[in-house]
Amino acid sequence: MCLAIPARIVELKGDNAVVDAIGNRYKAKTTLLPKAKLGDLVLVHAGFAISLVDEDEAKKTWQLIAEMNNFEETRDKISG
Numbered sequence: 258m259c260l261a262i263p264a265r266i267v268e269l270k271g272d273n274a275v276v277d278a279i280g281n282r283y284k285a286k287t288t289l290l291p292k293a294k295l296g297d298l299v300l301v302h303a304g305f306a307i308s309l310v311d312e313d314e315a316k317k318t319w320q321l322i323a324e325m326n327n328f329e330e331t332r333d334k335i336s337g
Contacts, residue, residue, distance in 0.1 A: 261302035263315035
């Protein structure tokens with residue numbers, strides 16, 4: 258399964274970027290978004306920034322990812 262994640266561009270030299278997604282940093286190419294700039298939020302898939310993302314949408318996705326992580330941590334446990 259492939260998943261695109263929103264991330265903020267924290268370093269940018271030419272089309273080589275370092276992006277930050279919930280504290281995790283990855284290298285990404287901005288070749289498909291030539292107007293992307295430092296600080297922009299982008300959707301990253303397979304090492305490429307594929308679109309710009311607004312702050313609210315990025316936060317919603319990060320929240321869902323956090324909820325999935327919490328779900329995984331509670332797997333095989335019975336609550337209540």
